[in-house]
Amino acid sequence: MIRSHLKAALIQASFSDDRDENWHKLKPLLEQAAARGNQLVVLPELHNGAYFCQHEDNREFTRAEAIPGPTTEFLSTLAARLRLVIIGSVFERRAAGLYHNTAIVLDSNGNLAGSYRKMHIPDDPGYYEKYYFTPGDTGFQPVQTSLGKIGVLVCWDQWFPEAARLMALAGAECLVYPTAIGWDPADDENEQQRQLDSWVITQRAHAISNGLPLLAANRHGHESGPSSNTNGIDFWGNSFICGPQGEILSQAGVNEDCLLETEINIDQCEKVRQTWPFLRDRRIDAYSGLTQRFLEDIAAGITNGEKTTNGEKND
Amino acid sequence: MIRSHLKAALIQASFSDDRDENWHKLKPLLEQAAARGNQLVVLPELHNGAYFCQHEDNREFTRAEAIPGPTTEFLSTLAARLRLVIIGSVFERRAAGLYHNTAIVLDSNGNLAGSYRKMHIPDDPGYYEKYYFTPGDTGFQPVQTSLGKIGVLVCWDQWFPEAARLMALAGAECLVYPTAIGWDPADDENEQQRQLDSWVITQRAHAISNGLPLLAANRHGHESGPSSNTNGIDFWGNSFICGPQGEILSQAGVNEDCLLETEINIDQCEKVRQTWPFLRDRRIDAYSGLTQRFLEDIAAGITNGEKTTNGEKND
Numbered sequence: 001m002i003r004s005h006l007k008a009a010l011i012q013a014s015f016s017d018d019r020d021e022n023w024h025k026l027k028p029l030l031e032q033a034a035a036r037g038n039q040l041v042v043l044p045e046l047h048n049g050a051y052f053c054q055h056e057d058n059r060e061f062t063r064a065e066a067i068p069g070p071t072t073e074f075l076s077t078l079a080a081r082l083r084l085v086i087i088g089s090v091f092e093r094r095a096a097g098l099y100h101n102t103a104i105v106l107d108s109n110g111n112l113a114g115s116y117r118k119m120h121i122p123d124d125p126g127y128y129e130k131y132y133f134t135p136g137d138t139g140f141q142p143v144q145t146s147l148g149k150i151g152v153l154v155c156w157d158q159w160f161p162e163a164a165r166l167m168a169l170a171g172a173e174c175l176v177y178p179t180a181i182g183w184d185p186a187d188d189e190n191e192q193q194r195q196l197d198s199w200v201i202t203q204r205a206h207a208i209s210n211g212l213p214l215l216a217a218n219r220h221g222h223e224s225g226p227s228s229n230t231n232g233i234d235f236w237g238n239s240f241i242c243g244p245q246g247e248i249l250s251q252a253g254v255n256e257d258c259l260l261e262t263e264i265n266i267d268q269c270e271k272v273r274q275t276w277p278f279l280r281d282r283r284i285d286a287y288s289g290l291t292q293r294f295l296e297d298i299a300a301g302i303t304n305g306e307k308t309t310n311g312e313k314n315d
Numbered sequence: 316m317i318r319s320h321l322k323a324a325l326i327q328a329s330f331s332d333d334r335d336e337n338w339h340k341l342k343p344l345l346e347q348a349a350a351r352g353n354q355l356v357v358l359p360e361l362h363n364g365a366y367f368c369q370h371e372d373n374r375e376f377t378r379a380e381a382i383p384g385p386t387t388e389f390l391s392t393l394a395a396r397l398r399l400v401i402i403g404s405v406f407e408r409r410a411a412g413l414y415h416n417t418a419i420v421l422d423s424n425g426n427l428a429g430s431y432r433k434m435h436i437p438d439d440p441g442y443y444e445k446y447y448f449t450p451g452d453t454g455f456q457p458v459q460t461s462l463g464k465i466g467v468l469v470c471w472d473q474w475f476p477e478a479a480r481l482m483a484l485a486g487a488e489c490l491v492y493p494t495a496i497g498w499d500p501a502d503d504e505n506e507q508q509r510q511l512d513s514w515v516i517t518q519r520a521h522a523i524s525n526g527l528p529l530l531a532a533n534r535h536g537h538e539s540g541p542s543s544n545t546n547g548i549d550f551w552g553n554s555f556i557c558g559p560q561g562e563i564l565s566q567a568g569v570n571e572d573c574l575l576e577t578e579i580n581i582d583q584c585e586k587v588r589q590t591w592p593f594l595r596d597r598r599i600d601a602y603s604g605l606t607q608r609f610l611e612d613i614a615a616g617i618t619n620g621e622k623t624t625n626g627e628k629n630d
Contacts, residue, residue, distance in 0.1 A: 120596050139601050159593050161476035171611030194560045198523045205520030208513045245509045278474050281435050286454050290605045296486030
């Protein structure tokens with residue numbers, strides 16, 4: 001179990017396409033985090049370079065690396081020296097032709113405590129991730145660290161309440177989301193605001209539904225598209241930390257490199273779950289449909305459902 | 316399918332403990348809703364009287380009635396005369412010793428289109444619902460009406476993303492939540508604000524996750540507790556309607572009887588689901604744990620899980 005209070009932080013930053021330059025930016029922020037007494041630091045998704053998924057290009061696979069590998073080593077050394085649990089992000093080469101978008105967890109002794117391969121992979125204009133990343137096959141398992149069990153999820157996962165719930169049921173004591181999300185500059189201001197609000201709200205709701213604190217670390221800054229056909233992405237920053245009632249504890253602006261920190265009262269999380277006992281009242285006898293793609297057509301007898309190939313119908 | 320635009324409304328009101336007085340209040344508001352061109356109106360939970368679940372008292376069961384019964388008849392007559400789809404709420408007597416907290420759906424020809432028996436039942440100080448209401452056994456099935464499929468859920472259901480998701484998978488075209496929720500006057504202002512924010516956020520998140528508009532109709536006003544041991548409940552109003560990006564379209568204040576109305580662009584809902592294709596990317600191969608009570612102890616071999624009594628472990 002995590003101790004009664006946890007000093008947790010995240011780093012929001014813009015990133016260039018030079019790995020060493022990005023590491024040079026992250027290192028003093030991690031040192032500052034440790035100097036200020038933080039125990040856990042979350043980095044944004046794919047912090048080693050530009051968000052390369054704005055196009056589909058075979059050459060981008062040269063960015064991939066093994067775990068352990070250079071990024072694991074870089075963060076491990078810092079974790080051990082600074083006595084920090086660090087959550088980083090790697091474009092993982094698992095085998096030739098098999099790559100993942102993977103979060104790694106370095107324990108405060110420098111050991112690789114575990115990793116999480118992004119389960120939900122987006123694919124929409126400007127975010128061509130299905131080309132690069134094989135969907136994770138490890139399920140939703142929190143990573144055991146010296147601070148407790150960390151429910152590590154990545155970016156697109158944040159739109160799926162199923163992921164947060166499964167992490168909570170598996171014993172996660174907080175949820176963290178390394179992220180790279182932004183606006184299409186062509187969208188109008190109202191649409192941009194709706195998208196940002198949705199992103200914040202859906203994650204605050206995971207905190208509420210599961211009685212868990214949550215940290216979402218995003219990048220910021222404009223990154224040009226690889227061709228003149230695209231507008232590029234305005235990564236929207238707004239990284240935040242919220243408590244187990246979804247209450248915002250700390251939030252970054254749109255455009256700033258920063259260390260965002262908070263002290264999480266872990267005992268308070270249990271009190272919140274006692275006040276709002278959602279885990280007590282889940283109707284697990286009536287949730288089997290959640291493992292189906294769609295139920296309307298199954299009910300109508302048009303399809304059998306992906307799990308019921310022997311002809312039995314789902315309830 | 317619901318037509319391309321739907322004029323939908325909800326009624327927020329305080330209620331006395333006199334059924335006829337409450338009906339006398341609701342009737343002109345329903346007439347006003349119809350006169351203003353609305354097609355669908357949602358009423359708050361248990362609108363026939365006081366929120367009687369503040370204590371456990373055998374005499375309260377005399378409030379229960381059959382479906383169809385007096386409330387069905389009252390709303391059916393109005394629905395047919397006003398050409399409205401009305402969603403009402405009944406303390407249902409299903410059999411001696413078997414009672415439910417049930418939402419009824421009257422179609423615009425006055426027919427009872429269907430009902431929904433509240434699946435998740437709360438029980439905490441001031442909300443002793445487990446004493447009165449048997450958990451629903453009909454699952455999460457939207458009700459087919461002349462306007463389309465309505466995903467009817469009730470109050471405590473709003474804290475469970477599973478319920479909203481299952482309604483969406485079963486083809487619901489909007490989500491509605493008749494509700495009775497409020498503050499404990501003994502809680503301080505910050506806690507009260509966190510609770511209200513949580514209530515709004517968790518429902519907006521259901522709209523976002525599922526790309527569906529949502530209507531939450533609450534009561535307002537102070538209702539004294541039945542004994543001097545309790546502070547009573549300050550029902551917090553704040554009924555609202557949001558669109559499929561969780562964007563607030565209309566919201567009531569804390570203390571007002573009102574008709575809240577909006578025009579929902581149903582075509583826009585499909586566009587939102589195309590922009591954010593969450594249903595496409597659900598990892599149904601990895602969600603089986605959602606039908607378990609808890610997974611941490613199962614993984615540790617301490618329990619077998621409620622569904623795996625033959626000794627096999629869940630993944």
